[in-house]
Amino acid sequence: MGLFNKLKEMLKKEEEIKEVEIYDKGLEKTRNDFTSKLNILTKKYKSATSEYFEELEEILIMADIGVNTVMEFIDRLKLRVKKENIKDTNELKEIIVDELFIIYVEDEVLTNKIKYNDSGPTVILFIGVNGVGKTTTIAKIAHKLINENKKVLMVAGDTFRAGAIEQLQEWGKKVGSEVVSMEENSDPSAVIYNGITKAKEENYDVVLVDTAGRLQNKVNLMKELEKINKVINNLIEGAPHETLLVIDATTGQNGISQAKSFKDITNVTGIVLTKLDGTAKGGIVLAIKESVDMPVKYVGLGEKMDDLRAFDIEKYIYGLFKDMM
Amino acid sequence: MFENLSERLQKAVKNIRGYGRISEDNISEIVREVRLALLEADVNYKVVKEFTNKVKESALGEEVATSLKPSEVFLKILKDELLELLGSEKNELVNNPFNIVMLVGLQGSGKTTTVGKLGNFVRKKFKKNPMFIACDIYRPAAIDQLKQLGKELGIHVYSQDSKNPVDIAVNGIKYAKENGYDYIFIDTAGRLHIDDNLMDELDGIKTSVNPDEILLVIDAMIGQDAINVIDGFNSKLPISGSILTKMDGDTKGGVALSVRHLTNVPIKFVGTSEKLDGITDFDPNRMVGRILGEGDILSLIEKAEEVIDQDEAKEAARKLNKGNFDLEDFLGQLKQIKKLGPLENILKMMPGASKMGLNNINVDPKQLARIEAIILSMTKKERKNPAIIKASRKQRIAMGSGTSVQEVNRLLNQFEQMKKMMKMFKNGNMKLPF
Numbered sequence: 001m002g003l004f005n006k007l008k009e010m011l012k013k014e015e016e017i018k019e020v021e022i023y024d025k026g027l028e029k030t031r032n033d034f035t036s037k038l039n040i041l042t043k044k045y046k047s048a049t050s051e052y053f054e055e056l057e058e059i060l061i062m063a064d065i066g067v068n069t070v071m072e073f074i075d076r077l078k079l080r081v082k083k084e085n086i087k088d089t090n091e092l093k094e095i096i097v098d099e100l101f102i103i104y105v106e107d108e109v110l111t112n113k114i115k116y117n118d119s120g121p122t123v124i125l126f127i128g129v130n131g132v133g134k135t136t137t138i139a140k141i142a143h144k145l146i147n148e149n150k151k152v153l154m155v156a157g158d159t160f161r162a163g164a165i166e167q168l169q170e171w172g173k174k175v176g177s178e179v180v181s182m183e184e185n186s187d188p189s190a191v192i193y194n195g196i197t198k199a200k201e202e203n204y205d206v207v208l209v210d211t212a213g214r215l216q217n218k219v220n221l222m223k224e225l226e227k228i229n230k231v232i233n234n235l236i237e238g239a240p241h242e243t244l245l246v247i248d249a250t251t252g253q254n255g256i257s258q259a260k261s262f263k264d265i266t267n268v269t270g271i272v273l274t275k276l277d278g279t280a281k282g283g284i285v286l287a288i289k290e291s292v293d294m295p296v297k298y299v300g301l302g303e304k305m306d307d308l309r310a311f312d313i314e315k316y317i318y319g320l321f322k323d324m325m
Numbered sequence: 326m327f328e329n330l331s332e333r334l335q336k337a338v339k340n341i342r343g344y345g346r347i348s349e350d351n352i353s354e355i356v357r358e359v360r361l362a363l364l365e366a367d368v369n370y371k372v373v374k375e376f377t378n379k380v381k382e383s384a385l386g387e388e389v390a391t392s393l394k395p396s397e398v399f400l401k402i403l404k405d406e407l408l409e410l411l412g413s414e415k416n417e418l419v420n421n422p423f424n425i426v427m428l429v430g431l432q433g434s435g436k437t438t439t440v441g442k443l444g445n446f447v448r449k450k451f452k453k454n455p456m457f458i459a460c461d462i463y464r465p466a467a468i469d470q471l472k473q474l475g476k477e478l479g480i481h482v483y484s485q486d487s488k489n490p491v492d493i494a495v496n497g498i499k500y501a502k503e504n505g506y507d508y509i510f511i512d513t514a515g516r517l518h519i520d521d522n523l524m525d526e527l528d529g530i531k532t533s534v535n536p537d538e539i540l541l542v543i544d545a546m547i548g549q550d551a552i553n554v555i556d557g558f559n560s561k562l563p564i565s566g567s568i569l570t571k572m573d574g575d576t577k578g579g580v581a582l583s584v585r586h587l588t589n590v591p592i593k594f595v596g597t598s599e600k601l602d603g604i605t606d607f608d609p610n611r612m613v614g615r616i617l618g619e620g621d622i623l624s625l626i627e628k629a630e631e632v633i634d635q636d637e638a639k640e641a642a643r644k645l646n647k648g649n650f651d652l653e654d655f656l657g658q659l660k661q662i663k664k665l666g667p668l669e670n671i672l673k674m675m676p677g678a679s680k681m682g683l684n685n686i687n688v689d690p691k692q693l694a695r696i697e698a699i700i701l702s703m704t705k706k707e708r709k710n711p712a713i714i715k716a717s718r719k720q721r722i723a724m725g726s727g728t729s730v731q732e733v734n735r736l737l738n739q740f741e742q743m744k745k746m747m748k749m750f751k752n753g754n755m756k757l758p759f
Contacts, residue, residue, distance in 0.1 A: 029519065058370050064548040067364045130571060130599075131433030131544060160599075162477070163437075163470025170465035184473070215574035220691070248433060252367030252548020257575055275432065277517070284548065 020315055026277040026301025027319035034063055038096070042089045048081050052089060056096075064252055066287030073099065101317055103286050113310075114297065115241050115269070116206075121153075121199040123207045123232055123239040127225060127266065128246035129258055130213030133274040133300065135164060137246055138208045139171035140308035141298070146176060150205040155195030156181035157188045157228070160212040168210055175305075188212065188224065189231045196235045209240070216261030225265055242269045244297060247284065249276040255284040259292040270297035273311070277302045285316075330578070331616050333362035334403065338617075341396045347384050355399070356381045367548050367579035372410065372586055380406055404613055410582050411609035416566055416591040418443075418606070419537045420451050425498065425509045427534075428568075429527055429558060430542035432515030435570035435596060437467060439542050440512045441474035442596065442604040447508045448480070456506035458497035459484040460530065461514040471512055478601060481506065490514070491529045498534050511536065518557025527562055538565040540593065543580060545569040551580045555588050566593035569607075573597050581612070634661065652708040652740060656700045663693060698726035699736050711737055 037059045045052040053074055060070040077092075077099060086092055116122045124141070126134045135158065142152045154177050158164035165181045172179035180195035192209055199207045211228065214221035232239045245268045247255050262268050273285060276299050285296055296311040337358040344351050356377050363373045383402045419426065426443070428436045444455040457475055459482055461467035468484050475482035481504075483497040494511055501509050511530065516523035531539065541555065541564045558564055567584055572595045585591055592607040637657055644650045700708065702725030707714050714722070714737060723730045 061364060061370050062549045064367075064550070067361060129546070129574065131435055133433055161438075161470070162441075162473035163466045163468075165466075166469040167464070167466035174465075215571060217573075217575040248544070248546075250431065250544070250548060250550045250554070251546045252551075252579065253365050254367070254546040254574065255548075261575075275517075 023315040023319035063283035065283035069287050069290045117241050121204045121207050122241050124242040125209045125240040132246045132248040134246045135167050142177045143175040143305050152177045153199050153204040153207045154179045155209045157192050157210045158212040159186050159188050222265045244272050246272045249273050256291050259288045270295050272298040274300035330366040341399050347395045369583035372583045407613045410586045412585045415608045416593050423507050425536040426538045427511040427536040434542045434544045436542045437470050440510045444480045453508035455508040456501045457482045458511045460490040463514040494530045494534050524561045541567045545572045545578045564590050568594040570596035702726040
C-alpha cells in the first residue's frame with residue numbers, strides 16, 4: 001500500500017496535474033482492459049487457488065508482457081503467497097502491482113532524461129523497424145525542443161521509403177524547424193554528413209536524425225546503420241549522444257527481438273514507445289525492460305503534438321492502476 | 326517467417342521420437358513445449374489454449390489405432406490442427422471486369438506500400454489496368470508517397486486537393502470509369518480502431534463507392550492486441566480479407582494463426598520484402614509446410630517460373646551439356662538468380678532448411694554484385710576463354726571491378742571446379758543428385 005499512497009501524494013502537486021491527465025487519458029484503454037480483468041478475477045476467486053493463478057497468467061500474457069517474464073512473475077508471486085501466508089486475493093491485487101513495478105525499477109536509478117552535449121550540437125539518432133512512427137516522433141520531439149527555445153535541425157536520413165523526405169519536410173514547416181535533405185535513394189550517410197556539418201557551422205543545439213525503417217534481421221540495413229554511426233562520430237566526438245529505438249506499442253514479443261538486435265549493432269540509449277493510446281496492451285514495456293534492460297524515454301499517448309511525453313514510470317503506473325488505488 | 330516457431334515445434338516433435346508411445350505423461354511435457362512456442366510467437370492466448378487441448382486429446386486418442394511412430398502421429402496431428410486454424414482453402418483476390426478494393430488499417434501497418442504491391446500484382450497476374458486513389462489526407466506526404474510508388478510502377482494515381490476523403494474516392498472512381506481503368510485501389514489513412522470519427526469516415530467511403538473488397542492490412546509483428554484491432558475494424562466494416570505485412574522480419578507471425586480462427590477473416594496476402602513485387606498470395610497448406618519445416622517447393626517453383634527467362638535457361642542447359650559453358654553464360658545465370666529476390670528467402674523455402682542450418686543464413690547481395698563486377702570487367706574474349714587470364718589481366722580485372730586479385734582468382738577457381746563437376750555429370754561418372 002505504501003507505493004500507492006506515495007504516488008497519490010506526489011502527483012497531487014499543481015504542476016504535475018496536467019501531465020498526469022495526459023497519462024491518464026492515454027492509458028485509459030490499457031487500464032480498463034487490465035484492471036477490470038484483474039478486478040473480475042479478484043471477485044471470482046476469494047482465495048489464491050491454482051485456477052486463480054492460471055487466469056492471472058492469461059491476463060498478463062494478453063497484455064503482451066513477455067511469456068518468460070510472466071512465468072517468472074507467477075512463480076515469484078506464488079512463493080510470496082506461500083511465505084507471507086496470503087489468503088485474500090484482494091490483498092494479492094496490490095502485491096501484483098507492486099511486483100510489476102519492481103520488474104521495471106529493479107534497483108536502479110532511472111535515467112530517462114536526454115543526455116545533452118555541452119560543447120556543441122546534441123545529436124539524437126532515431127532507429128527502428130518500418131512503420132513504428134519514427135518520422136512523426138521526430139517532429140513531436142522537435143516541437144517540444146523548439147518550445148524550450150532550442151535551435152533544432154532535422155535530417156531526412158530515410159532516403160529509401162517513397163515520400164519519407166516530403167513527410168519530414170512538411171513536419172519541418174509545421175513545427176518551424178529547418179530540414180536537411182537530399183534526393184530519394186541517395187546515401188543516407190551523405191545526407192547525415194551534410195546535416196551534422198551544417199549543425200556545427202550554424203550552432204544548432206539539437207540535431208534529430210531520421211533513418212529508414214529496417215527489419216532487424218536484414219544484415220545489410222543493419223550494417224548501413226553502423227556506417228551512419230561512424231559518420232556521425234567522425235564529425236562530433238561522442239555523438240550520437242542519444243540513439244533512440246522507436247517501438248510500436250502494439251508490437252508483441254517481436255519487440256524484444258527488435259530491442260536485442262538493435263542493441264547489438266548500435267549503442268541504443270533509450271526507447272520511444274509509440275501508439276500506446278490505441279492499445280489495450282503495452283506490456284512490452286515490462287518485457288523489454290526485463291530482457292534487455294533499456295529505459296523507455298518517451299511514450300506516445302495520442303496523435304496530438306503534445307501527446308508525446310517524457311516517460312515517467314510513476315505516472316505510468318498511476319495511469320494503469322488508478323482505479324485500484 | 327515463422328523460423329523460430331518452426332524450430333521450436335520441430336524440437337517438440339523430435340523429443341517425441343525418444344518415446345515408444347504417446348502417454349498421458351510424456352504428452353503433457355511436449356504440449357507444454359508447443360504451448361510456450363505458440364505464446365512466444367504472439368498467437369492469441371485463447372487460440373493457444375484451444376489448440377493445445379485439441380492436440381493433446383487427439384494424440385492420446387490415436388495412440389492405439391495406428392501403427393505409425395509416435396513422432397509421425399504427432400506431426401500429423403499438428404499439421405491437421407494448424408490447417409484447421411489457418412483454414413484449408415486459398416482465398417483469391419476478387420477478379421471481375423471492374424473492381425474496387427479498399428485498404429484499411431492502423432498507422433504504420435504498411436497500407437500505402439501494399440497498395441503499390443497489389444497494383445503491380447493485378448497488372449501482372451490478372452492483366453488489369455490498375456489505378457490508385459489517394460485518400461490519406463492526414464499523414465504528411467502520404468499522397469506524395471503513393472504518387473512516387475505510382476510513378477515507379479507506371480500506375481496512375483488519382484488525388485485531389487480536398488479535405489473530404491469521401492469526395493476524393495467518389496470522384497476517383499468516376500475518373501477511373503471514364504478513363505478505362507478496371508482495378509481500383511483506395512488507400513486510406515491509418516487509424517485506430519477505437520477512433521469513432523475516422524471509422525465513420527471509412528464507412529462513408531464504403532457506402533458511397535461500394536467496394537468489392539475491403540482488405541485489412543496488419544503488421545505481422547502485432548502482439549496480443551491483434552484480436553481487438555481486427556474485431557474493431559471488422560465490427561464496423563465488412564472486412565473481406567487481411568494482408569499480413571513485414572513477414573520477412575524475424576517475427577514469429579502468431580497473428581497469422583489467430584486471425585482466421587478468431588474472426589473468420591481469411592488471410593489473402595503476405596508481404597515478404599521491401600521491393601514492389603514483395604507480396605505473395607497466402608496458401609494455408611504451404612504455410613503449414615513451412616511452419617513444420619517441410620519447405621515450400623511449390624512456391625519456389627512458381628517464383629522461378631515467374632522471373633526466369635525460359636529460352637535463356639534452355640540455352641544455358643544446352644551449353645552445359647556440351648561442356649562449353651563459359652563465364653558469359655554464368656553471368657546470365659547470375660542475373661536470373663538475382664531476379665528471384667533475396668537468396669535467404671529462397672533458401673528458406675527448401676525442405677529441411679532449418680535442419681541444414683540454412684534458415685539463418687544471411688547472403689550478402691554485395692557478394693553477388695562483386696562477382697558480377699569481376700565478370701563485367703573482363704573482355705568478351707576473356708569470358709569465353711578464362712584460361713587466357715594471366716597475371717596482368719587479373720590485375721586489370723581486379724582494378725576495373727574494384728576487387729582484389731585474390732578475389733578474381735577465387736572466382737576463376739570456383740568456375741573451373743564447377744566446370745569439372747559438370748563434365749563428370751556429363752560423362753556419367755557421377756549421378757545427378759535429382
